[in-house]
Amino acid sequence: MGSPFKDNHPSNHSLAKKLIPWTFYAMLPLVLLRVYFYPYPPHQTTATILTASSVSPPPTLSEDETSCDYTDGKWVPDRRGPLYNGSTCGTIKEGQNCIAHGRPDMGYLYWRWKPKQCKLPRFEPNTFLQLLRNKHLAFVGDSMARNQLESLLCMLSSVSAPNLVYRDGEENKFRRWYFESHNFSISVYWSPFLVRGVEKSSTGLNHNELYLDHVDERWAADMNGIDMVVLSIGHWFLHPAVYHEGDRVLGCHYCPDLNHTEIGFYDILRKAIKTTLKALIDRKGHDDKGIDALVTTFSPAHFEGDWDKFGACSKTKPYEEGEKTLEGMDSEMRQVEVEEVEAAKMNSMQLVKFRLEALDVTKLSLMRPDGHPGPYMHPFPFANGVAERVQNDCVHWCLPGPVDTWNEILLEVMKKWDYESRREE
Template identity: 40%
Template structure:
């Protein structure tokens, strides 16, 4: 039987050893953080890091306000930026376009906190499904999270991407599906030299619908590909087309296919156990001509909401999405939410790459890009909204 004084002495020694080891660990971690800013502690709270906006506030209506602290990464600190959106690398002469943040009317929307985001998605998975603007958004999030951790690329040799945040057991994926439904190339050239596609409006695109059932969060989008030359099929027969210039086929507006594609996508998600965010149409800002006829986006400041309204195709596409969303809810699909960025991005004609997605002297056929968004740039504010929506889901 151990004597009490001896037992106390041993316990005291153990406590001292634990204290010394803990102090050494703290010193080591502090040294790492000082020498590696990407591992630094979360920024102190400020008005922009206030508690999440109340659910009653419409975070999708507001204006862009100056943010002198932005950007929160640069094209030199983040390797995930696609060259065509790397505006500063390719000589964009102004930088004011990165000094704004989205401010909803009547409430505060906290700036994206990478630590809070990764804590919410710890042990979970998120997938983007859609076109290259979805990829643009994913790369924005990777850059914003780079202050905490860079992911490991787990991707197969396809257009799909899978990123693993090891320290948080979080997976972020991207599935290429610009029409959300089954499609195929009908003619490599087509009437405008960019190809003619077959679009099967009532058939699932199994390249993503067969892979998303294990995910916790899904962000779906589609948009500008619906302006391409396409032939529309329903029940395996031609019902019309978009600029196909084929005999005896009726030309239909892009919204015809857009509406039906979302209807089919929502049907695919009826048994999805996770949460789906439908990201709405992000407007292009071509002025002075169409994308292939000299159009460009040369503005250098945001617009104000009180003088800007949705109209034309942007209004029609946005309305079609929301109507199909409401119809899906009416059919009992309660796992879908709206991430309505259309109005806020309508105000940012200054945020596109324009000609600054490649070197000016390059002898390549590239049109001015007024569809995608510079990184860093306005699309980073989508992360503020995404974090707010995930916070709301955590409180449900």
């Protein structure tokens, strides 16, 4: 018995022979018009093209279709929630494990960043690991670098377990993990200034000492074994400090008991980043292996009132669009970092083995006053009622939390770089 759609009547064959050519010629103008006005599927963006890393995008993409402004957007509700929770990975710093510490509201977990002109895809752990197969990624900087690193480790652990292969025992400031599934290593280096520095302590100096013309060798000495580095500094520059350059003291920040000129910290931050990026270019920009580098921009704090009072950062929703503007110190810190990245990119344009981008997260982070641990930096802080003094963390980010978005953007930068590399082959 044949197909129910098959008809062998000879008159039907004759009619079909006459209609097929006319149908083709009638539809041809419509097809040509569609191709002319809509050469790609509607709303196609770079993000969706780059998601399929195994398939090369068309070589005729315009510049607009190979870039995305992730800084311009808004937070929108997302019912899917994060890829992990406070118990699914063992790398979360105790003070950022808000769920385990009893934070009662869970709404802060159900938002995602929506850029205005493109799509930011959900993080793809397997894609990330595949792009960094046989490589070494290092996060270098202060506690915000560690916050971002631990977010990434938790997201990657949803598909592959990392093994801690090194720690120095100094408050987890230097650690390395290894993903055997992809021969991939990821490290964190404590370096709150990126340049050489002596940190203030309870038993020594009551201010920091910075040497702005020397990169910090605690991480830079390992540069030859690093394929990609994410740099993140800012908050430590707000502390009292004395600044050195060469054999002279440039001045200081908040040092009334010392005989030095007060010069603030914006230009000092600029000098530190300039020295760091120059070291990367000089040491890695000319060799066969090269290096990829990103600078995560300043992450604003959200203290409203005293740090040791109840309600210092008690908001439970993101700011709405237009409710909060980027200004003052937050804007200045970001601007210094972005400008120095752009200047270094210009100075290294001829280097094919050196790639650099600013991971600009300042505005999207500014809009998330609800994402900090607050009093839940400590376990169950109100188990015995509200005390007179309640220590709050309105600087770092709960894990999971808004910092996960930083790594979603990091992955999109990596996919863009991969696309560009394959296109040049």
